[in-house]
Amino acid sequence: MLAKTYGGAVYGVSAHMITVEVSVSSGTKFFMVGLPDNAVKESQKRVESAIKYNGYTMPRIKTIVNLAPADIRKEGSSYDLPIALGILSASGQILTASLEEYFIMGELALDGLLRPIKGVLPIAVEARKNGYKGFILPKENAEEAAIVNNLDVIGIETLQEAIAFLEGKINIKPLDRDTRDIFYENVNDYEADFANVQGQENIKRALEIAAAGGHNVIMIGPPGAGKTMLAKRLPSILPPFSLQEALETTKIHSVAGKLGTNTSLIASRPFRSPHHTTSDVALVGGGGNPQPGEISLAHNGVLFLDELPEFQRSVLEVMRQPLEERKVSISRAKISVEFPANFMLIASMNPCPCGYHNHPDKECVCGPGVVQRYLNKVSGPLLDRIDLHVEVTPVSFDQMTEDRPAESSDKIRERVVTAREIQTQRFASNKQIFCNAMMTPHGVKEICQINQAGKTLLKAAMEKLGLSARAYDRILKVSRTIADLAGSEEIKIEHLAEAIQYRSLDREGWAD
Template sequence: MLIKIYGSAIHGVAAQTITIEVNVDNGIGYHLVGLADNAIKESSYRISAALKNVGYKIPGKKITINMAPADLRKEGAAYDLSIAVGILAASDQIMAENIQDYVIMGELSLDGSLQPVRGVLPIAIQAREEGFKGIILPMQNTREAAIVNNIHVYGAENIKEVIDFFNEGKALQKVTLDTKKEFQERINNFPFDFSEVKGQETAKRAMEVAAAGGHNIILIGPPGSGKTMLAKRVPSILPPLTLKEALETTKIHSVAGKMGAETSLMTVRPFRSPHHTISDVALVGGGSYPQPGEISLAHNGVLFLDEMPEFKRTVLEVMRQPLEDREVTISRARFTVNYPASFMLVASMNPSPSGFFPDDPNNTSSIYEMQRYMNKLSGPLLDRIDIHIEVQKVEFEKLSEKRKGEKSTDIRTRVLLARDMQNERYKDLNISYNAQMGPKEIEAFCDLDDTSFSLIKLAMEKLNLSARAYDRILKVSRTIADLEGSDSILSHHVSEAIQYRSLDREFWNV
């Protein structure tokens, strides 16, 4: 008897429905075809033990399983449940009248219990688009899938529950979720606040400008000056995620298997802080079976690279293209995968190998050591970082004062007002904030008066800035003007933006 049952495969951050055809005929043998990986080929052992432990068995006949389309690579143990149910239906051990109304996914343990799978959110979205009545999943995945409306989401702890659902009509636990309520309740949950940062007013201002325009920023300062502390608080002043952005971000984390059992929807912007020993593949994504890397997991959020010169140069250089294009393309011989990577880069570094600024008496690094240290960051990469800010050590008087600093909510209010101006300005364009401006938008929205033009011309000549750095200064100037509610870029806006190009100054080229 031939039975068709449906599962789903992940390709990039999207899903594609897989038709699993199970044919049970006279003879012996177990044949699985359709470009399945080793984890799927090993499923026969898990299925056999699981069925035996719940009172069923694989029939002693010839079983042929085809996973269509046959030219699409399938991987992982997520097809265990669908294959097992297909075998039972094809061998008349369970009823199969409405089995084609459901997408069924789940990994089997030997005792028949179900383990969670990855990529449930895009699977549920695809199932709804293709008109399936419902989706049957391990209980741990149900909250994530329930974000998708207009499709029934059923959870099971054991394959026996799924068998009884089809065979005896016993109800599976149906999971529903109020997505908007869930989103609104958790949208402002932040573990860190800028009020906890003592001093560092200049750095806080630079962080506010960076958040208002979505600009990349690098913090340069000695150990203990608060660089990491500042960076961890950036998500608290960024605009809250929209529901669309939350779904985009959740899809990526779902595909990467980073969603917890109690997490249904990403409600705050992600903050990713990889260790400096990370490989280039782990950072940008890829592998034999491509997975999203850290830059995609930071999509719509913050990627923090602590002690940036300690990262391998090859790792840093592969970020150059994603920083410009805001997506990363992973190419293999048989397919190409695109992952979104629109993130805000926050980096930190010491001013020298010894940890001190070049003009500090405690600096023991030689000129050669400092040049070699700075050369770990290429010019083209630094050009893609809009704001360079020096972070000085906090004086004792600042550290010991009881008065709290400005709260993140107050800073965020100003950031939101600036973003509102940008949303209005770019409403007819395919961009959302100043950092995304291209040459056409810069020409249209960054017009300078004579004083500002003379000021930036002088800076270009004295600092020997690149054309990309010139564009960065104009973008940051536009953001500073937005924070003031000014439609025009004035000379003091340009002057402040030029101050945020520390690493371009002769001071560093010792």
């Protein structure tokens, strides 16, 4: 007898439909085919135990389980439930006509309890796309799947409950969630706020400019100056998520298994801060079955690299292409996937190994040439992709104890959103560019035009401060953003002057 159940396999951030075919016929032995990995092959033992524990019988005749299409590799433990239900149906132990109406996924414990799985959201999207009535899955994953509308999401806790539902013995009400309500309820949910930061007004201003134009930032300063604290507050001033951005980001976190149980939609911009010992695969993604890395988990949000020179150089270099293309392509012998990676890079570093080079009060103990060697750990091509270089100085006691309240993130965000709306109109005809930081050299030449006085100032600054040629386009992009924040159609001298000061590491002799 033949039975079929349906599920999904995740590749990249999308899913493909998988048909689980079970044939029980005369003969002996159990066979599983269709390119299963070890975790899928081991499901035989879990399924057999769960079936017996719930009072059913594992067939002792020839049983073939085929995971189709057979040329796509199947990985993970989420096929346990459809395999178990297929075996029970093919052996005539359960009778139901509704088995083929649902996508079914879930990992079984030995006693038939269901454990949560990852990648539920793209599988739910695939189920709706293929016109299935609903999706039967572990209860802990139901909230995540429920953000897909026009799909009955049936959250269950045990194998026995799934059987009773399919046979019509019990009625389980589909989980219904209004995606927009969930989204708007949490869209401004940030724990950190700039209102809690005393002093550092120049750094707040730099981060406001970065948020307004989508610029990458590196902060250089001594230990304890507040670099990490300020970086953690950046997402709170970025423009609020759109619903489409929230769904894109949630899908990536779902595939990576980072959503957690009973979680539905990521409504606030992500902030990822990998440790400096992370590997290149962990940062950009990869593996035998490619998984998204930190740069994809930071999609539509912020990637914060603390102590930048402490990262392995090879790890940092793999970011160069994703920073330009806003995506990462991972190719293997039998599969090639693409993960989105549109993130803002915020990096911080000490100015030298001891941390006190150029400190106003403490003396640097690093020897001759040590500071320059330390800075050289970060390559020029990577620095070339960072628009703002900001020096962070320690906050004085008087600033820390001020009674005057600091400006809140909401107030700063209002200005950022206004500037982004100007850029949205500016780049309306180009679907590949959304903010000033994404402008091409041709776009910079066309959009960031300056008058003769501006050219004179920029020339003098480059000659006097010893700014490199690569700083030219960056200064113009940042000055365009500053002008947008000021509501100015033209780039004025004061906008250029402010942009010039954000190129610390390009100055000749900075490390002397």
